[in-house]
Amino acid sequence: MTKPSASLSKQSLLDSDGTRLELEHRSMWTDVWRQFRKHKGALAGVFVFVFISVAVFVGPIIHGVDPNAIDFTARNLGPVWSHPLGTDNIGHDTLAQMLAGGQVSLAVGLSAAFIALLLGTLIGVLAGFFKALDGPLMRFTDLFLALPILPLLLVTILLFRDSLRATFGPETGIFLLIVSIIGVTSWMHTARVVRGDVLSIKEREFVTAAHSIGTRRHRIVFRHILPNVLSPIMVSATLGIANAIITESALSFLGLGFPPDFPTWGRLLYDGTNFIQITPSRVIWPGLFIALTVLSVNYIGDGLRDALDPRLRGR
Amino acid sequence: MRKQILFWVSLFATISMAGSAWAADRGRDGELKLLYWQAPSTMMPYLSGGTKELEASSIVIEPLARYDNDGKMWPWLAEEIPTVENGGVSNDFTSITWKIKKNIKWSDGSDLTSEDVVFTYEYCTHPDTGCTQSNYYNDIVSVEALDSHTIRINFTVAKPFPYSAFVGYNAPILQKAQFENCVGAKAQECTEENFHPIGTGPFKVVDFKPNDVVVLEANSNYREEGKPAFSGVLFKGGGDAASAARAVLETGEMHYAWNLQVEPEILNKMAEGDSKGTIIAGFGTAVERLMVNFTNPDAALGEDRAEYLGGNNNRNAHPFLSDYAVRRALSLAIDRQILVDAGYGFAGKISCNVLPAPAIYASTANDECKTQNVDEANRLLDEAGWARGSDGVREKDGVRISILYQTSTNSVRQGTQAFIKEMWKAIGVETELRNIDASVFFGGDIGSPDTYQKFYADIEMYTNTFSGTDPEAYMNSWTCKEVARRSNNWGGNNMPRYCNPDYDALATQMSKTANLDERIRLAKSMNDMLMQDYAMIPLIHRGGVSAYSNDLMGPVGNEWDSELWNIADWHIHK
Numbered sequence: 105m106t107k108p109s110a111s112l113s114k115q116s117l118l119d120s121d122g123t124r125l126e127l128e129h130r131s132m133w134t135d136v137w138r139q140f141r142k143h144k145g146a147l148a149g150v151f152v153f154v155f156i157s158v159a160v161f162v163g164p165i166i167h168g169v170d171p172n173a174i175d176f177t178a179r180n181l182g183p184v185w186s187h188p189l190g191t192d193n194i195g196h197d198t199l200a201q202m203l204a205g206g207q208v209s210l211a212v213g214l215s216a217a218f219i220a221l222l223l224g225t226l227i228g229v230l231a232g233f234f235k236a237l238d239g240p241l242m243r244f245t246d247l248f249l250a251l252p253i254l255p256l257l258l259v260t261i262l263l264f265r266d267s268l269r270a271t272f273g274p275e276t277g278i279f280l281l282i283v284s285i286i287g288v289t290s291w292m293h294t295a296r297v298v299r300g301d302v303l304s305i306k307e308r309e310f311v312t313a314a315h316s317i318g319t320r321r322h323r324i325v326f327r328h329i330l331p332n333v334l335s336p337i338m339v340s341a342t343l344g345i346a347n348a349i350i351t352e353s354a355l356s357f358l359g360l361g362f363p364p365d366f367p368t369w370g371r372l373l374y375d376g377t378n379f380i381q382i383t384p385s386r387v388i389w390p391g392l393f394i395a396l397t398v399l400s401v402n403y404i405g406d407g408l409r410d411a412l413d414p415r416l417r418g419r
Numbered sequence: 420m421r422k423q424i425l426f427w428v429s430l431f432a433t434i435s436m437a438g439s440a441w442a443a444d445r446g447r448d449g450e451l452k453l454l455y456w457q458a459p460s461t462m463m464p465y466l467s468g469g470t471k472e473l474e475a476s477s478i479v480i481e482p483l484a485r486y487d488n489d490g491k492m493w494p495w496l497a498e499e500i501p502t503v504e505n506g507g508v509s510n511d512f513t514s515i516t517w518k519i520k521k522n523i524k525w526s527d528g529s530d531l532t533s534e535d536v537v538f539t540y541e542y543c544t545h546p547d548t549g550c551t552q553s554n555y556y557n558d559i560v561s562v563e564a565l566d567s568h569t570i571r572i573n574f575t576v577a578k579p580f581p582y583s584a585f586v587g588y589n590a591p592i593l594q595k596a597q598f599e600n601c602v603g604a605k606a607q608e609c610t611e612e613n614f615h616p617i618g619t620g621p622f623k624v625v626d627f628k629p630n631d632v633v634v635l636e637a638n639s640n641y642r643e644e645g646k647p648a649f650s651g652v653l654f655k656g657g658g659d660a661a662s663a664a665r666a667v668l669e670t671g672e673m674h675y676a677w678n679l680q681v682e683p684e685i686l687n688k689m690a691e692g693d694s695k696g697t698i699i700a701g702f703g704t705a706v707e708r709l710m711v712n713f714t715n716p717d718a719a720l721g722e723d724r725a726e727y728l729g730g731n732n733n734r735n736a737h738p739f740l741s742d743y744a745v746r747r748a749l750s751l752a753i754d755r756q757i758l759v760d761a762g763y764g765f766a767g768k769i770s771c772n773v774l775p776a777p778a779i780y781a782s783t784a785n786d787e788c789k790t791q792n793v794d795e796a797n798r799l800l801d802e803a804g805w806a807r808g809s810d811g812v813r814e815k816d817g818v819r820i821s822i823l824y825q826t827s828t829n830s831v832r833q834g835t836q837a838f839i840k841e842m843w844k845a846i847g848v849e850t851e852l853r854n855i856d857a858s859v860f861f862g863g864d865i866g867s868p869d870t871y872q873k874f875y876a877d878i879e880m881y882t883n884t885f886s887g888t889d890p891e892a893y894m895n896s897w898t899c900k901e902v903a904r905r906s907n908n909w910g911g912n913n914m915p916r917y918c919n920p921d922y923d924a925l926a927t928q929m930s931k932t933a934n935l936d937e938r939i940r941l942a943k944s945m946n947d948m949l950m951q952d953y954a955m956i957p958l959i960h961r962g963g964v965s966a967y968s969n970d971l972m973g974p975v976g977n978e979w980d981s982e983l984w985n986i987a988d989w990h991i992h993k
Contacts, residue, residue, distance in 0.1 A: 174841045176757050180684060193682055194761055194834045262868065266718040266875075274851045363852045364833040365840060378661040378685050378830060 132331075139411035146407020149400035156397055160206030169197045171204040171367055180383050190385050192375070202389055205367035210397070212283055212352045212368070217344035219287025224294025225337055229325060231295065232302025242299065245292045253289045257355060260285055278362050282355065286348045294340040301333040335412035342405030346398040353394060369394050446637045446650030448991040451971075453983075454673040456663040457827075458630045458656020460862040463613035464591060465543050466606060468551040468872070468912060469861040470884065473588045474677065475633060475654055477981035479526075479618035480591040483517050483536070484582065486979035488701065490777065490888045492582065496520055496531065496592060496619060500582075512577040512933055517585065519568045524640040525594050526623040533564035536585060538595035540572075547603035549910035551863070554895045555583045555590040558930050579933035580889040587886030588981040592619070607865070607908070621647040621987035630858040631656055641987070648990035656858065660829055664689055667966040671695035674971045677982060679964040680831050683764025686964070696969055700766050700962040703978020704776045704893070705884040707767075707835075709749075709824075709956040711740050713916045716823070716875045725874050727902045727916040738818045740877060744803035745820060746953030749878075751799070752846045754791035758838055759959055762831040770960035774946040777888050782943040785950040788957070796846045805847070813847040821849040825869075826880040827857040835880065835958070865908050872909035879914070882961055886980045891929055891938075894945045897954060898923045917954040 175195040189198040231241035268277035353370025355361035376386030459475035483497040501507020523531040540562040543550035601609035614627040622635035633654035663676040668689040716725040728734040755769035771785040805813040840850040885893035896912035903911040929941040973989030
């Protein structure tokens with residue numbers, strides 16, 4: 105077990121005459137990983153993203169301060185031992201708020217991007233693969249592209265806030281609302297890119313071959329087409345995460361979205377702007393973390409695109 | 420010959436130079452830039468209860484008399500203030516006769532006559548208009564035009580303080596010719612008229628964009644020569660209080676910013692050193708208060724949501740706020756001093772009354788609220804049978820004390836919300852906070868569910884105030900007939916939907932009482948009844964804070980009328 109990675113990637117086979125052959129098996133994913141490792145920015149991105157995720161989800165266990173606890177005697181503090189990032193003007197601990205806010209912002213980003221990914225892939229593959237659906241689905245996509253997201257969000261929040269609040273409670277209700285709206289309004293680019301790739305791939309010889317031996321259509325889609333369009337899907341997913349975090353920030357900035365005592369990075373930044381001269385850390389930290397998260401995710405997406413594209417891989 | 424030309428040229432030059440130096444030309448100072456971060460949604464004060472609309476319209480349409488910054492009444496469109504001594508008020512206080520100044524022209528050039536005044540009364544008292552200022556026209560039998568410039572108001576009862584109709588920025592005069600076809604149900608539909616009212620004031624509306632900006636230009640028919648000094652006004656809305664303060668105090672790009680509800684530490688920071696502006700703060704009658712909803716705002720009720728259905732207030736009663744013990748406990752649990760220190764500083768003091776000023780009317784009967792008493796609050800709730808559930812939230816018969824608490828978006832208000840949420844947590848009350856953009860919340864748009872009039876929440880917080888020094892009309896706001904409801908397009912002033920026959924009786928009595936001491940007693944007992952019934956939970960007696968740039972002369976603030984009451988006199992310091 106001195107070289108575990110090597111032993112995993114090698115398989116021992118017995119030849120027909122009993123001699124052992126050492127073959128080096130190269131799966132697609134090991135190749136992808138090799139290529140990905142070459143992209144320094146992407147590696148750094150993974151490191152930063154993992155660090156932020158671990159920090160916001162494990163951090164509250166170590167720094168066990170309730171983000172909504174108010175200490176009236178400790179207002180507008182700079183960094184002190186009991187409040188490592190200082191406090192805000194009503195005595196909230198900034199670090200605790202940053203951690204709690206990070207959980208929400210990351211959760212919003214990941215889930216909204218996931219919804220957008222599912223929808224975009226579904227519509228893109230359907231439009232690209234079934235000719236009859238192409239026209240209607242792409243016009244539908246155009247329609248969604250033409251929708252301005254912020255006004256739409258405002259109207260939807262107004263319309264569905266009360267019913268969702270009654271069913272799921274204020275925080276979960278708004279979370280579902282924001283996540284689904286961001287998801288539902290950001291799948292279009294994925295769909296267009298996927299459709300384009302599917303159109304070109306379905307004319308390739310290996311798909312024709314699969315057709316000719318009578319492979320069912322859904323098998324062709326899952327077995328032959330989807331793996332080949334994985335690269336654009338992954339890239340748009342990573343961009344989607346960044347986009348969702350920024351949209352949520354914009355909403356918080358407008359004072360919409362989550363209740364005012366529910367910290368998210370966007371809201372912390374918004375609340376802190378007035379205090380930039382008094383406690384600059386209230387603006388610096390949320391701003392820095394939004395920027396770092398978005399940047400790291402973008403770099404990861406960049407690296408994944410290079411790594412997933414078979415034509416680029418190995419160069 | 421040459422000498423002669425030279426003489427004429429030099430004479431002409433001297434005259435024209437003198438002309439430009441002569442400081443009394445109308446429009447000499449260019450554009451005046453006002454920043455009201457809560458943008459006005461209409462220019463029609465009778466269709467909006469919001470202070471921002473009242474302020475905006477006050478520079479266009481004017482009342483017969485106004486209050487100055489000391490609360491003293493001055494004739495405005497009237498020749499003098501009618502009194503018993505000068506014969507303007509009848510000896511039995513049942514009528515008042517106003518004489519309007521001659522030669523006052525509307526901005527379209529036509530004359531202001533008593534017909535316009537009579538029409539204004541008819542407009543606001545029409546039952547379908549949904550007039551939000553109708554409490555300024557209470558107890559009036561008729562308003563009659565005695566001649567083209569004299570009107571008489573006849574009251575149903577003796578009115579010892581007959582100066583509420585047509586006085587102050589709540590009750591300005593409208594032009595009959597313009598609004599003739601906008602009375603009653605059509606009032607809301609007259610968008611063009613409501614956005615561009617023709618007035619007698621120093622400026623007239625050129626362009627109005629709701630919730631955004633009002634562009635005004637000097638009224639060429641204004642009655643005083645050489646006024647206003649500015650050729651126009653840019654009345655800009657939007658943004659927030661802190662950026663408004665910054666635009667005047669730090670960058671100097673605006674001349675005047677209103678209602679700077681900003682955390683004291685930020686304001687102090689901006690005002691120190693070589694600040695480009697000055698802060699004015701004055702205490703009037705403004706109280707930041709929590710309105711308690713006496714009706715059930717449950718969305719499941721559909722149309723009847725937060726609708727007062729009558730029947731001794733029991734048919735649509737609030738599930739837990741209709742319990743006196745709960746309301747009292749909510750008030751006792753609040754430490755008001757913390758709210759003042761964190762959010763208001765020099766511009767606030769704790770208040771236990773909704774009527775904190777003028778000083779003669781301030782009651783001391785409710786001072787219990789000055790000290791927080793969590794133990795007593797808890798005891799009250801225990802006694803009333805509200806037991807803590809497993810999650811620490813009190814409940815009784817399946818009803819949880821879970822409060823939806825709404826206010827406008829403003830960082831001071833959100834800070835106050837956060838404090839109160841924590842304070843209520845200590846007595847086992849769960850609170851959900853909601854903040855709504857100020858132009859929507861105070862906008863009065865009957866299509867929006869998020870206005871403070873609709874009150875689709877359990878508790879809401881805002882500040883209210885009244886013009887002038889007599890509290891009668893203001894205290895009338897919480898009578899049964901003022902309840903904001905569907906039938907009056909939510910135009911009533913009684914947001915808590917508080918309806919108490921005893922209170923109405925006091926209001927009626929007050930309208931009939933002439934003796935000042937007796938009126939003081941009545942006003943105090945009305946205030947005490949509201950406070951001891953916890954129809955409202957007062958928090959902070961707020962000073963009005965505004966800022967003006969150092970080169971602007973004229974603003975003195977005004978807590979009794981519009982802050983722009985003397986805008987005709989504003990000018991640039993040379």
